[in-house]
Amino acid sequence: MNNEVHFKVAIIGGGPAGIGAAVGLAKRGVGPVILIERRGEVGGTPMGYRKKPGGVPTFVEWTRGRVVFGEELAGRLTKRLAQTGTTIRLSTQVTKIYPAEKRLTLLGPEGLEDILVDAVVLAAGAREQTPAEKGWLAGARTARVGFTRHVTGWLDRHGLLPARKPIVVGSDLIAYSAAAKLCALGSDEPVMIDQRRSPEASFFERLFFRRWTRPDWSGGVSTVEIKGHGSPTHLESSNGREWQGDGVIICGQLVPNTELALMAGMAVDLPSRQLQLARGQTLSQPGWFAAGNVLGGFHGAQWCYFNGCSVARSVARFL
Amino acid sequence: MTQFGTWQPKIRGRLYYNWPRGTCEEALRFTGSEQLGLEPYDLVIIGAGVVGCGLAYQLSQYELRVLLVDRLHDVGEGTSKANSAIIHTGYDAKPGTLESELLQEARAAWPDLAARLKIPVDPIGGIMLAVTDEQERQLVAAEKNAHANHATDVRILSAAEIREREPNASPDVRGGLLVPGESLGDPFMASIAYAEVALANGVDILLGTGIAGVELGQAPGAPLHHLVTDDGHRLPARRIINAAGLGSRRLADGYGGGAFDINPRRGQFVLFDKCARSLVRHMLLPMPSAHTKGVLVSPTIFGNLLAGPTAEDLPLGDPEATHTTVEGIRRVMEGGSRLVDGLAQQPVIATYAGARCSCNQGSYVIRYNDGAPGVVTVTGVRSTGLTTSNSLARHLVDGMQKELGLELSSDTVALDARPESAWPGWWRRPFEDRPPDARADHGCAVCFCEVISEGEIRDALDSPIRPRTMDALKRRTRALMGRCQGFDCQVPLAELVSGHTGIGIEQLTNNGPGSELVAPGQAVRPEEVSA
Numbered sequence: 088m089n090n091e092v093h094f095k096v097a098i099i100g101g102g103p104a105g106i107g108a109a110v111g112l113a114k115r116g117v118g119p120v121i122l123i124e125r126r127g128e129v130g131g132t133p134m135g136y137r138k139k140p141g142g143v144p145t146f147v148e149w150t151r152g153r154v155v156f157g158e159e160l161a162g163r164l165t166k167r168l169a170q171t172g173t174t175i176r177l178s179t180q181v182t183k184i185y186p187a188e189k190r191l192t193l194l195g196p197e198g199l200e201d202i203l204v205d206a207v208v209l210a211a212g213a214r215e216q217t218p219a220e221k222g223w224l225a226g227a228r229t230a231r232v233g234f235t236r237h238v239t240g241w242l243d244r245h246g247l248l249p250a251r252k253p254i255v256v257g258s259d260l261i262a263y264s265a266a267a268k269l270c271a272l273g274s275d276e277p278v279m280i281d282q283r284r285s286p287e288a289s290f291f292e293r294l295f296f297r298r299w300t301r302p303d304w305s306g307g308v309s310t311v312e313i314k315g316h317g318s319p320t321h322l323e324s325s326n327g328r329e330w331q332g333d334g335v336i337i338c339g340q341l342v343p344n345t346e347l348a349l350m351a352g353m354a355v356d357l358p359s360r361q362l363q364l365a366r367g368q369t370l371s372q373p374g375w376f377a378a379g380n381v382l383g384g385f386h387g388a389q390w391c392y393f394n395g396c397s398v399a400r401s402v403a404r405f406l
Numbered sequence: 407m408t409q410f411g412t413w414q415p416k417i418r419g420r421l422y423y424n425w426p427r428g429t430c431e432e433a434l435r436f437t438g439s440e441q442l443g444l445e446p447y448d449l450v451i452i453g454a455g456v457v458g459c460g461l462a463y464q465l466s467q468y469e470l471r472v473l474l475v476d477r478l479h480d481v482g483e484g485t486s487k488a489n490s491a492i493i494h495t496g497y498d499a500k501p502g503t504l505e506s507e508l509l510q511e512a513r514a515a516w517p518d519l520a521a522r523l524k525i526p527v528d529p530i531g532g533i534m535l536a537v538t539d540e541q542e543r544q545l546v547a548a549e550k551n552a553h554a555n556h557a558t559d560v561r562i563l564s565a566a567e568i569r570e571r572e573p574n575a576s577p578d579v580r581g582g583l584l585v586p587g588e589s590l591g592d593p594f595m596a597s598i599a600y601a602e603v604a605l606a607n608g609v610d611i612l613l614g615t616g617i618a619g620v621e622l623g624q625a626p627g628a629p630l631h632h633l634v635t636d637d638g639h640r641l642p643a644r645r646i647i648n649a650a651g652l653g654s655r656r657l658a659d660g661y662g663g664g665a666f667d668i669n670p671r672r673g674q675f676v677l678f679d680k681c682a683r684s685l686v687r688h689m690l691l692p693m694p695s696a697h698t699k700g701v702l703v704s705p706t707i708f709g710n711l712l713a714g715p716t717a718e719d720l721p722l723g724d725p726e727a728t729h730t731t732v733e734g735i736r737r738v739m740e741g742g743s744r745l746v747d748g749l750a751q752q753p754v755i756a757t758y759a760g761a762r763c764s765c766n767q768g769s770y771v772i773r774y775n776d777g778a779p780g781v782v783t784v785t786g787v788r789s790t791g792l793t794t795s796n797s798l799a800r801h802l803v804d805g806m807q808k809e810l811g812l813e814l815s816s817d818t819v820a821l822d823a824r825p826e827s828a829w830p831g832w833w834r835r836p837f838e839d840r841p842p843d844a845r846a847d848h849g850c851a852v853c854f855c856e857v858i859s860e861g862e863i864r865d866a867l868d869s870p871i872r873p874r875t876m877d878a879l880k881r882r883t884r885a886l887m888g889r890c891q892g893f894d895c896q897v898p899l900a901e902l903v904s905g906h907t908g909i910g911i912e913q914l915t916n917n918g919p920g921s922e923l924v925a926p927g928q929a930v931r932p933e934e935v936s937a
Contacts, residue, residue: 125854178850182857194857196846199838217891219676219757225730228758230916230923233896240897247912247924310732316725317920325732333925346855346889349681357681358753 094121094174096402097191097204099181099347102131103161103388104379105210106168107395108402113171115403120173121202123193125180129165131212133157133388135236137243143271143299145264146388154295160388184351186372206374206402209348209362210395213341213380215261218313220342223282224256226312229319231334235265238336242272250334253277254322255302256311258286259385262338267299269336278330280305280322287339305330343381351375359383367401368394376402411848411865413828415821418608421872423479424615424637429913430874439639442610446630446642447473448812452617452657453649454478455486456593457787459600460795461649464803466607467822468814473641474601474609475633477616477653479918480878481871482597485651486791487881488728488760489673490715491706493527494793495587497552497560498694504770504801506555509790511797513557513587519796522823523599525592526707526833532588532689533568535579535745541693542580548693549583559586574685574747588689590707592830594881596792599824602870607820611871614918615639620646620660622778628811629779631661645780645810647802651763654785655722662777666785670727670761673715674734676742679889682711682752690745699789701741703749708832708884711752713742719764727761734759755889762788772802774809782806831862832884852902853895855888860902867906874907876900877917896923 095117098105101124112120128134133146136157144154168175179195189207193200215234218224231250241247253269255262258281266277279286279302286293286304310325313335322330345353345360354363354371361383362370368377378398379391386394420443422436423429449465451458454476462474478484493516496509520527536542545562552560563582568575605611616636623629633641650657655668689704698717706712716734720727735757742749765771765786776783784802787794806812831848848861866873866882873879876899880886885899892899900923904911912928915921 125851180851180854180857194849194851196849198844198849214890214893217755217893219735219754219891222735222754223732225732225735225757227726227729230921231925234893236893237896241924244897244901245911245924247928249924251925312729312731314726314729317917318922346681357751360753 091190091201091203093203094119095204095406096120096206096208097202098122098208098210100124100131100210100212100379100381101129101175102210102212102379102391103133103164104212104381104391104395105131105208106164107392108208108210108378108399109171109173110167111396111399112402113173115399117399117403117406118172122168122173122175123179123181124175124177127178129168129175129177130161131388133161135239135243139243141271143264143267145267149389157388164392181347184347186351189374206376206405208398208402209370209375209377209381210379211344211347211381213343215337216340216342218337221340223310224313225310227315227319229313229315229317231318232313233334233336235261235336235338238265238268242268248272248274250332250336251275252332252334254330254332254335255279255338256335257281257338257340258283258288258304258306259339260288260292261385263288263293263296263300263302265336265338266302267296270300276301276303278303278305278332280308280311280330282308339385341380341385343383345381348375348377367404368398369401374405411827411831411844411861412868413602413824413870414868415606415870417606417870419605420610421605423613423874424635426919428910429915429919430909431907434872434874436612436615439641442473442612442641445471446644447471449473449645449647450475450633450641450643451647451649452633453651453653454481454597454601454611454613455484455649455651456482456597456600456791456795457651457784457798458649459597459604460799461647461802462604462609463600464796464799466604466609467817467820469817472609473612473643474604475612475615475617475641477614477636479614479875480873480881481601481611481613482594482881483877483917485760485763486597487594488675488758489593489762489789489792490675490702490704490712491591491593491792492689492704493589493591494790495557495585496555496790496793497557497585498548499555501551501554505790505794508770508794508797508801510556512794515796516589516793523603524824524826524828525595525599526830527589527591528707529587529589530688530705532585532691533563533572534583534585534691534693535568535575536581536693537576537578537744539580544693545581545583552583552585557585557587560584572687572690575690576745576747578744590689590705591792592707593792595830596795598871598882599828600795603821603824605870607817617657620657622661631778631780645782645806645812647782647784649784651785651787652722652727652761654763654783658776658783661781663781663783664773664776665767666771667766668722668785669764669766670720670722670724671764672718672720672727672759672761674730674738674757674759675712675714676735676738676754677706677756677758678711678713679753679755680709683709685711685746685748685752692741692745701738703742703746708887710755713749714738715760720761728759730757730759756891764788772805774805780810782810830882830884831858831865832856852898853885853888855890856884858883858885863899863902864906867903874909875915875917876923879903
């Protein structure tokens with residue numbers, strides 16, 4: 088490809104961490120910077136949590152000491168991004184990486200485009216573990232076995248309940264927030280199951296969501312099978328327990344989106360997909376950095392934003 | 407020049423879905439048999455799996471009135487969709503059997519068939535691995551058997567030769583059998599391609615319609631039968647072909663067909679991430695036992711790695727014949743790890759199970775005038791159905807000429823191929839090939855894991871069989887099939903389908919009525935719909 092455009096830094100992912108990196112780099116006067124977002128809007132996961140009457144605010148904004156809707160938090164972040172002068176590519180995905188020449192191939196509405204960069208910040212976020220990845224959840228492959236992402240998609244974008252009698256698999260903060268959203272918008276009180284003996288969410292987190300939901304908790308389950316034809320009817324555990332429901336929501340246990348790092352030949356642990364990190368959130372080759380939930384574990388949106396801001400320091404030092 | 411990404415031939419057949427109002431466009435909805443015309447069908451094929459679709463394709467080359475009917479909501483939706491997707495050479499078949507004969511015919515015909523119908527196939531070859539002394543001793547007999555099946559390029563490899571070809575093969579490997587002709591295929595595209603061409607050539611297709619029974623005609627000679635659908639519609643047929651797979655026994659009871667017993671033999675599979683693909687170069691097969699071919703480890707044509715299947719005989723009608731179990735998945739991992747080192751460290755993305763149509767009376771049970779004149783039963787087609795789908799169809803057409811007095815005259819304008827534009831996008835990579843008529847929406851990914859664009863989804867929705875379920879779309883485009891298993895793309899994809907077809911988003915299903923994506927019976931509250 089001819090006339091490749093050159094950027095000092097490419098940020099992959101336009102969620103809170105990617106925005107944080109863009110803001111941090113702008114503060115240090117690093118440019119030009121390109122931010123590549125595969126969806127049609129920046130803001131990432133919190134953007135899907137719309138502010139609506141009767142809804143449940145689930146994002147902690149520590150700096151203001153309160154809990155807000157994701158959309159509000161993401162909106163403030165995108166405003167800061169707009170002031171940075173970062174080049175933003177929406178609906179655009181990195182499809183190839185040539186690590187030796189630091190070249191990325193992008194696919195977007197205009198077609199294919201190659202860019203050359205000096206450094207890359209991977210801020211690709213995370214996704215929820217699939218039933219197969221869990222290893223203890225098997226059975227029928229029916230409709231309405233989805234993720235928290237689908238709860239927000241159906242409820243906040245379309246006002247549709249993904250299940251009337253939901254079974255939530257998982258018990259962390261994400262699971263409680265999904266249960267609360269479902270209840271607030273008219274589902275029955277969810278059943279919540281997990282292999283853990285007691286819920287993963289802390290006492291205070293559970294206390295916060297008690298206003299909306301008091302899930303019917305079953306801990307310490309062994310292996311579980313989904314039963315039903317076309318749609319789920321119930322879940323059955325190998326030690327004889329049974330839970331009725333018309334939809335299964337798989338929550339939490341995030342898997343980092345480290346596929347691009349693997350493609351670029353970075354060191355990634357398998358099968359956990361965790362990045363092998365050095366100081367300053369550097370990946371195994373120079374000039375590659377990571378920020379936000381792609382680092383592994385589960386972090387709030389504001390943590391990811393500040394983490395993105397701070398990785399900018401390492402990037403600037405490298406450059 | 408054909409339009410990129412879509413194949414919109416002149417369609418001479420009629421296509422209907424027997425669905426409730428609102429779940430598909432009104433023009434596609436089946437409301438009564440008069441939509442299909444009053445003239446009786448020369449042939450009605452029950453079962454739109456790879457066997458039924460292959461036969462419909464073959465029959466569409468002649469001037470015949472043919473109907474293909476299935477209770478499911480797409481073609482190739484049952485046993486044909488969940489298997490190991492291997493185009494077999496037949497090296498291990500029992501020489502002299504019909505199966506062996508059909509496999510040999512298929513082996514010669516597949517390269518041309520795949521090229522004409524645009525079915526992705528990759529001839530990567532297989533190696534059967536012996537991991538015990540006893541298995542090593544069986545290699546000689548296996549090689550002899552292969553040569554008896556005219557697979558003359560099959561030969562024994564030493565452990566060292568295998569190590570050179572497959573560095574990640576288990577250290578226990580003592581030797582193996584190289585089978586150069588074994589190929590990977592796209593299991594979904596075969597049924598779809600057959601059915602699309604058949605529809606274009608004038609075969610009528612009726613989906614979502616179960617057959618409750620058969621009213622046999624009493625006239626001597628060539629009586630006119632009627633098929634009765636689950637909701638009471640009568641379909642007149644001069645000849646009936648039972649290709650209903652796992653449903654073939656119940657259907658045969660309706661016309662007094664001869665004795666045969668069907669058992670679903672469940673096969674569970676584990677699908678690994680694309681990053682595991684480089685672990686092996688060939689499909690690695692275990693030495694078969696009397697009961698099963700065993701757990702193999704193979705790349706898929708899509709670039710993943712696959713291990714499976716198990717072989718669990720279940721009673722006919724068991725609703726769990728396509729469910730996975732934690733125990734079954736554990737056995738697949740164990741079996742796969744006997745062949746390949748490091749398999750357990752690879753990230754799994756999905757598990758699935760299929761039910762093969764296992765017949766106690768042997769494989770490939772074919773009966774003409776079974777129970778009544780003009781009725782044909784085809785059953786017991788097991789692991790080799792994809793491979794032999796075309797050679798079996800030719801065999802059946804010959805048989806029906808001889809046994810049923812079927813008269814054939816070639817349809818001179820019938821198509822026997824799909825154009826270049828029918829290759830699925832994931833196979834030809836729309837933007838990288840830069841066709842001049844690629845649209846901007848061919849660059850907007852909706853499924854990020856597999857990089858499937860909005861344009862490919864719209865093209866698939868407009869393809870001849872008019873797929874209207876999420877599963878039907880995923881088999882054509884690979885959207886939802888990646889490592890996130892629909893985490894990111896399920897809702898945006900549903901929005902796209904609803905927007906393109908006008909079907910309400912709350913009505914969309916995974917695989918037909920009863921599998922709605924959201925809790926059924928909700929109306930969209932317009933004030934809540936965001937732009």
